Amino acid sequence: NSTVNSYRPTATQPSLNNTPVSLDGKANATFVFLARNDDLDGVVSSVQNMEDRFNRKYHYPWVFLNDEPFTEDFKQRVSILTDAPVSFGLIPRTHWVQPDWIDEDRARMGRLKMMGQRIIYGGGTYSRVVGMQFLISDWDLLGSVPYRNMCRFNSGFFFKHELLQPYRYYWRVEPNVKFFCDIQYDPFVWMESHDKVYGFTISLEEHEPTVPTLWASVKEFMSQYPHLIEPDNSMNFLSDDKGEKYNLCHYWSNFEIADMDFWRGQAYTQFFEFLDAKGGFYYERWGDAPVHSIAASLFARRDQIHFFRDIGYRHENFQHCPSGAQWSAGRCACDSSDSFDYTDHSCLRRFENLFQ
Numbered sequence: 001n002s003t004v005n006s007y008r009p010t011a012t013q014p015s016l017n018n019t020p021v022s023l024d025g026k027a028n029a030t031f032v033f034l035a036r037n038d039d040l041d042g043v044v045s046s047v048q049n050m051e052d053r054f055n056r057k058y059h060y061p062w063v064f065l066n067d068e069p070f071t072e073d074f075k076q077r078v079s080i081l082t083d084a085p086v087s088f089g090l091i092p093r094t095h096w097v098q099p100d101w102i103d104e105d106r107a108r109m110g111r112l113k114m115m116g117q118r119i120i121y122g123g124g125t126y127s128r129v130v131g132m133q134f135l136i137s138d139w140d141l142l143g144s145v146p147y148r149n150m151c152r153f154n155s156g157f158f159f160k161h162e163l164l165q166p167y168r169y170y171w172r173v174e175p176n177v178k179f180f181c182d183i184q185y186d187p188f189v190w191m192e193s194h195d196k197v198y199g200f201t202i203s204l205e206e207h208e209p210t211v212p213t214l215w216a217s218v219k220e221f222m223s224q225y226p227h228l229i230e231p232d233n234s235m236n237f238l239s240d241d242k243g244e245k246y247n248l249c250h251y252w253s254n255f256e257i258a259d260m261d262f263w264r265g266q267a268y269t270q271f272f273e274f275l276d277a278k279g280g281f282y283y284e285r286w287g288d289a290p291v292h293s294i295a296a297s298l299f300a301r302r303d304q305i306h307f308f309r310d311i312g313y314r315h316e317n318f319q320h321c322p323s324g325a326q327w328s329a330g331r332c333a334c335d336s337s338d339s340f341d342y343t344d345h346s347c348l349r350r351f352e353n354l355f356q
């Protein structure tokens with residue numbers, strides 16, 4: 001029940017049965033864009049920007065996913081923006097809705113409790129936690145069920161969608177994001193040839209009330225499945241005391257260039273199922289960003305995670321703007337001095353310290 005783009009009958013469609021796609025020096029990769037029909041203007045803006053700055057020359061396919069059927073208007077306005085193959089998929093209900101075994105009373109309590117945080121943290125009066133004012137862009141999302149569905153889908157299901165089966169690498173794109181610079185090489189090929197599994201541009205601290213018991217679950221998982229932990233891991237990105245406490249650091253997942261075979265592999269499959277069974281996607285509001293980041297940090301070698309310093313990127317309210325030669329070579333439309341990189345709530349320093 002996925003619909004494939006009907007506006008570009010000449011475009012090569014991705015293989016749906018795992019037969020190899022012809023690669024011609026390219027990687028087996030695609031863009032992935034989860035969106036609602038209402039997100040259309042922001043989607044058009046992001047796609048146009050990516051096409052202008054990168055994909056016009058590379059023609060990687062676009063896969064759009066939605067929990068409701070995309071409208072004809074959506075498909076038409078998106079398809080016109082690119083010569084690359086475009087497909088539009090419907091997410092199976094079982095990959096999206098709150099599972100039956102979740103205790104709805106407990107989940108509702110969790111949502112109410114989290115909305116209470118709005119009063120403590122988001123009431124508008126500046127307090128000790130003033131930094132957190134910036135980390136929550138929309139306080140209403142704290143109590144939202146669809147937002148939880150989205151986080152769980154991005155954590156454990158997107159890479160299982162039939163339209164993504166042919167592909168290994170993906171680049172996640174969201175509405176209203178900006179790619180500031182020309183990207184004059186192929187990041188997918190680069191990931192593959194350097195044996196990377198996860199690439200990011202911005203890292204930051206999670207809002208603690210959304211993940212109060214996540215780390216306890218992670219520690220339980222580590223003690224039950226020690227053989228799945230990579231010896232050369234990056235625990236020091238996640239914890240400042242060798243794993244006792246979570247420092248809330250994560251890679252911001254609205255930008256991801258990563259290897260879906262990593263998510264499809266044994267370690268992550270076990271990890272997601274373990275976390276899912278805890279119910280924390282609904283009883284709390286575990287985000288796909290901390291879940292992906294913790295997994296990449298524990299199951300991949302630290303040198304398999306890559307900071308794309310040369311890719312200028314913005315998702316409200318933060319941006320990464322390259323500097324120096326990278327800024328000029330990329331003709332970046334951003335201010336180098338306006339970068340989240342080394343500000344107070346950034347975790348980039350911790351990432352860099354992994355390699356000191």
Ligand code: GDP
Binds near residue numbers: 067068147
């Ligand atoms: P934020 O970045 O954490 O504020 O979350 P967003 O609202 O940007 O949502 C993250 C991504 O999921 C975006 O690509 C949204 O378009 C998409 N998204 C969020 N909620 C839904 C939903 O209920 N249905 C669908 N189809 N997409 C959603």
Ligand code: MN
Binds near residue numbers: 174
């Ligand atoms: Mn977003």
